[in-house]
Amino acid sequence: MPKDAAVEEFARLVRAVKARDGRSYEALGRRLNVSASTLHRYCSGATVPEDFGVVDRLAVLCGADAEQRRALEESWTRADRARRPPAPEPEPAQVPEAEQVPEADPWTAPVPEPASGHARVPAPGTAAVPGREPGDGPGTAAAGAGGTRPGLPSGGRRRRWGRVGLFGGAAAVVAAVTLGVVLLPGKAREPAAPPPPPLTWTVASHVWANGCGHTYLAERTPPPPPEPADARRWATAAGAVHGGETLVRVSVQGRGASAVVLQGLHVRVVERGAPPAWSAYRMEDGCGGAVTPRRFEVDLDRPRPVARARDGYDASGQEGRTLPAVSFPYAVTAADPEELLVSARTARCDCSWFLELEWSAEGRSGTVRIGDEDGSPFRTSGAEGRPAYGYDSRGRAWITASESGQSG
Template identity: 35%
Template sequence: MSATEFAELLRELKERSGLSYGMLAKRLHMSTSTLHRYCNGDAVPTDYAPVERLARLCKASPQELVELHRRWVLADAVRGRKGTTAEADAAAGVAGGEAVAETAVVDAVAEDAMALGPVVVAAGVRDERTRRTRRSLVLAGVGVVAAIGSVALALALTLPSGGSGEGDGVSAAGTPSVQGRGAGSTSSSSASASASPSLSASASASASASGSASPSGSATAGSSAAPGAGADDPVPLTVTTRPYAWVDPCSQHYLIERGPGQVAPPPVEQDAPAWVARHGAVSAGEQYLEVTVQGTGEETVVVDSLTVRTVGKGAPLAWNDYAMGYPGVGCGGGVPTRAFSVALDAERPALVPEAGHKNFPFKVSESDPEVYYVTADASAYDVRWYLELSWSSGARHGTVTIDDKGRPFRTSGENGRPDYEFPLGGSAWGPAGASPAP
């Protein structure tokens, strides 16, 4: 498998999306010329993350994502070894399975050893060049096989086994149970049979309930400290969340399991939380969060990171898609400071600062708060997720769980779903793009 075949699939996805190289490059935080080289087969990305993000922007299916990753692994394996046919054949053999890959690697070793000339054996010692060549090729072959295996395993774990659309790690009530392990250790999600509708976080050393919640969001905080550093002190910051903020009305869509005759007209942004709750709506394609962090005193608190935690993934909801904007009405909005995006379809979603924006850490105090804007997008899955904010202040440090009033946020892909819009001055929802009734 060469870089050419990898580039062919990239070009196919790009052309199908209808987006220009410039538009894609801006969203991917890379130069247009670099994207051109990837799509032309002149270069292979050293990291798969931008490749996956490009595929998602182009609305690639789960099967296409797996195939693209396979081609990237194989193209990456032969990078820098284009002049050695045997080694390229060894990498291509991985597509047939481990047995084929191992055979190809052995053949490549044999051919490379012959190219080096007669093997000199002196006092039972092999030529050092042959041993280094064999070891490098075997390690490369094993690494490629392991990467292919991990993709297959990830797909098996994330794709739904039934038609419920529920992902792993969700309790009987559709809500996860989350336990923080204290400072310096990671938190984990586990399935719970409890019907409790809230996420919880605790610290192993000491914890105190703090944090501030907006009417549509919540935060649960835990803190820990070094001995003698005031372990029982309250968490020195508050977090307020708006999970149903809008960049602009035209960009916001919701999936609802109701027909257009059962859905109220689109609300204004301030009324969105109540409208969403009334209809059981789920953010479609994209969810925009506004997270405000403020210190509780004069001391400076460092916001070290904001981590995405995935609770579960399932098939996109087969519901109707309702647009909040009115046809014919201009929409638009600038990108605010402290703006981040996250690809929820990724195996390990992570916040990425928008082009030109600073990344974590940030400092906050009572007089100097910070506001973070997070755009989370999903196309291939229905994703349940939450955020975990890590902070530190002197010898103390801890985490704050950010969710939707004790429940995980939920964002679902909407590709292929029936689209409806509400004409300005109209009285009912109608199919998107249809002419308004006279």
């Protein structure tokens, strides 16, 4: 089956961006904290990334201009949409006829009589005329003893114009003028919304170690392992949760040219429970890579988890080199983003948690709460002692670690 045209066009643009730099897949992957094989799958069209952040960082690293980055993002959107199943259109809500209340006519609705002791006030420049209501137009006769206006059916109520403007009487106008305020019926003055934070971010919460290694917990036997880029959809369909570790990649950048200083990263656990008695399913065993990216490590089993910066390590050369840990504070702009990789682990907890990022810029400061792609908290559950399975690609079935000859 030929590849989808949108996916092939996106892969072509990614290859063109990579060709601008000339470095190998492995060298670029080290800078982007992804494996060389993952980057190669993007360029070949075998995989469309879950979010655009990693491709945008590749474009910036290879010197692409703003117009090329926009074209790349538009192509990614089309390719991502082509890979997703179409969502069903919601049916329009049907309103029962009994609930369809006709709107009242403001010109024929009854108006209460003024309270006793308050005389009607004629409109400025007019005098009270016997037999005429104040505010009635010239030549309009007052209602007879029956309370009807000529020309209307018997019993019809005429429109009274004794109200001034939008209020119930002259006393209300005088009070409004005295207080120096203007009141609008049915609308209360709302406080102005605070301006948005000067930074933006994207989140990828189904990141696999070295692009291949990860464990999920599932109550029932799930489908075969997906491609890493399709992990989120696979886990959602299978009802699976992260087992033992969640890797979260947060790409942060400013909204404009002005620098935004990132001051610190914190962890907020919002719910704790016992891990579910589900089986553990490993996406791939024996997976390794030459690069261990720098990251923040979080121990969710602690009463107050802390995000601790750790060095990375590059063992791809003849002599390995250390990748210094991220240290706060540091600045980001729209053209100079930063990537934060967070490894959150637990052995005893079914934990739901958020990240909180402190920032300051141009005399302002604040904290943004970062959760999963849909805004919900991240969820990580301990997997120790659970039955573990790996996928046998030849037999096309999940088998236990003892059946596969693997330990642990």
